[in-house]
Amino acid sequence: MNMKKIVIILSGGMDSTTLLYYLLDKGYEVEAISFDYGQKHLKEVGRAKSICAVIGVSHTIIDMSSMGEHLQSSLTQDEEIPEGHYTDETMKSTVVPHRNLIMLSIANAIGLSKGIDTIAFAAHAGDHTIYPDCRRSFASIAELDLATSSDNYDIRVLCPFISIDKTDILRMGLKLKVPYEKTWTCYKGDEKSCGKCGTCVERLEAFEECGVKDPLEYE
Amino acid sequence: MNMKKIVIILSGGMDSTTLLYYLLDKGYEVEAISFDYGQKHLKEVGRAKSICAVIGVSHTIIDMSSMGEHLQSSLTQDEEIPEGHYTDETMKSTVVPHRNLIMLSIANAIGLSKGIDTIAFAAHAGDHTIYPDCRRSFASIAELDLATSSDNYDIRVLCPFISIDKTDILRMGLKLKVPYEKTWTCYKGDEKSCGKCGTCVERLEAFEECGVKDPLEYE
Numbered sequence: 001m002n003m004k005k006i007v008i009i010l011s012g013g014m015d016s017t018t019l020l021y022y023l024l025d026k027g028y029e030v031e032a033i034s035f036d037y038g039q040k041h042l043k044e045v046g047r048a049k050s051i052c053a054v055i056g057v058s059h060t061i062i063d064m065s066s067m068g069e070h071l072q073s074s075l076t077q078d079e080e081i082p083e084g085h086y087t088d089e090t091m092k093s094t095v096v097p098h099r100n101l102i103m104l105s106i107a108n109a110i111g112l113s114k115g116i117d118t119i120a121f122a123a124h125a126g127d128h129t130i131y132p133d134c135r136r137s138f139a140s141i142a143e144l145d146l147a148t149s150s151d152n153y154d155i156r157v158l159c160p161f162i163s164i165d166k167t168d169i170l171r172m173g174l175k176l177k178v179p180y181e182k183t184w185t186c187y188k189g190d191e192k193s194c195g196k197c198g199t200c201v202e203r204l205e206a207f208e209e210c211g212v213k214d215p216l217e218y219e
Numbered sequence: 220m221n222m223k224k225i226v227i228i229l230s231g232g233m234d235s236t237t238l239l240y241y242l243l244d245k246g247y248e249v250e251a252i253s254f255d256y257g258q259k260h261l262k263e264v265g266r267a268k269s270i271c272a273v274i275g276v277s278h279t280i281i282d283m284s285s286m287g288e289h290l291q292s293s294l295t296q297d298e299e300i301p302e303g304h305y306t307d308e309t310m311k312s313t314v315v316p317h318r319n320l321i322m323l324s325i326a327n328a329i330g331l332s333k334g335i336d337t338i339a340f341a342a343h344a345g346d347h348t349i350y351p352d353c354r355r356s357f358a359s360i361a362e363l364d365l366a367t368s369s370d371n372y373d374i375r376v377l378c379p380f381i382s383i384d385k386t387d388i389l390r391m392g393l394k395l396k397v398p399y400e401k402t403w404t405c406y407k408g409d410e411k412s413c414g415k416c417g418t419c420v421e422r423l424e425a426f427e428e429c430g431v432k433d434p435l436e437y438e
Contacts, residue, residue: 062283063282063285064282064286067283067325067328070328071328097328097331097332098324098327098368098369100368102321105317105321105324106286106317108316109286109289109321110289112316113289113290113291114291132367132370137367138364138367138368141363141364142364142367142368144360144364145320145360145363145364148356148357149317149320149351149357149361150316150317150351151351
């Protein structure tokens with residue numbers, strides 16, 4: 001088994017796209033997988049596809065859009081995306097139950113089918129408050145669960161950004177020349193980014209703290 | 220939260236259909252969920268749907284057929300379904316990586332969206348040799364993983380058949396008047412059951428051991 005191959009979950013947002021560039025910089029051969037789970041901001045997946053096409057990274061989109069209507073989340077249901085700070089109580093409506101576990105188990109299943117044991121996702125320290133599936137404890141138990149599920153104890157779940165925040169990720173990504181103009185973050189998925197939902201606010205804060213202008217257009 | 224509601228993963232086969240009747244008999248209000256993961260024997264899902272329709276059980280089908288082509292398994296790829304005994308080495312080609320974990324995480328996500336913490340699946344003692352995701356160790360770690368993933372430590376993964384085999388399940392199901400003529404087992408998914416693939420062989424053995432004729436038609 002080639003030790004340098006890795007699967008990553010690529011949403012097309014800032015964090016996972018930086019992770020893609022980070023892993024390529026480390027010499028990994030990357031297989032990127034994106035998911036249509038019925039999210040309003042499906043345009044992120046189109047961004048992921050374009051980014052991979054330009055740099056010649058293998059990219060697979062898994063269509064699970066039929067799942068979205070059954071999941072209670074403002075990202076998939078006909079309800080307002082909350083505005084405000086990412087860590088606010090109101091942002092909890094953006095949780096999609098077990099999203100990372102669903103994506104990890106499918107992406108790892110696809111990886112194993114190609115002989116790739118290692119999988120990475122872009123959970124970071126800023127996510128932990130409202131998203132339990134972005135914590136280190138989750139990643140550790142998910143790794144054990146994937147191993148037990150397949151009797152393969154070589155499986156590794158990597159989350160290199162688990163202890164750093166979005167500003168740290170951006171600082172790293174700017175050095176790696178990540179094309180942030182091609183990424184998508186806003187949960188609303190309209191023509192321009194709203195600049196008001198939690199994830200837009202967090203993105204704009206990161207750019208401000210790095211002293212760089214965000215190349216995306218905002219309302 | 221209503222303690223009597225439960226989600227079950229219903230393939231439309233003998234084991235999960237017996238589990239459905241077993242849980243109804245125990246007084247549970249059941250939400251059944253089936254998956255199209257690109258399996259050749261998709262007709263099992265049609266059987267699940269018909270069974271639920273007749274007895275008035277809520278049934279949801281999740282379409283993840285786009286995943287199948289990426290999963291290495293004789294159930295999803297253009298390769299021969301092996302014939303022989305269920306526990307033979309050759310039957311390993313029928314493993315679908317992480318199938319139960321993928322189904323449990325999605326079905327539990329749907330359950331949580333409706334306020335239902337408990338989920339059941341029909342893993343049984345005969346499966347353990349070749350399917351790691353049918354062992355008690357897997358079910359226990361999956362329960363912890365689902366809890367950690369959602370910060371909900373009320374989640375319970377039930378597998379009432381984990382210590383009994385298919386003959387025991389059938390014996391129980393016959394008492395519960397499970398309509399076995401409406402179930403589907405054969406991995407080949409042709410007009411009639413083949414009677415030769417591992418899962419047909421195991422089914423036929425169970426009927427023979429119970430001294431009852433299998434109501435399905437065989438080649």
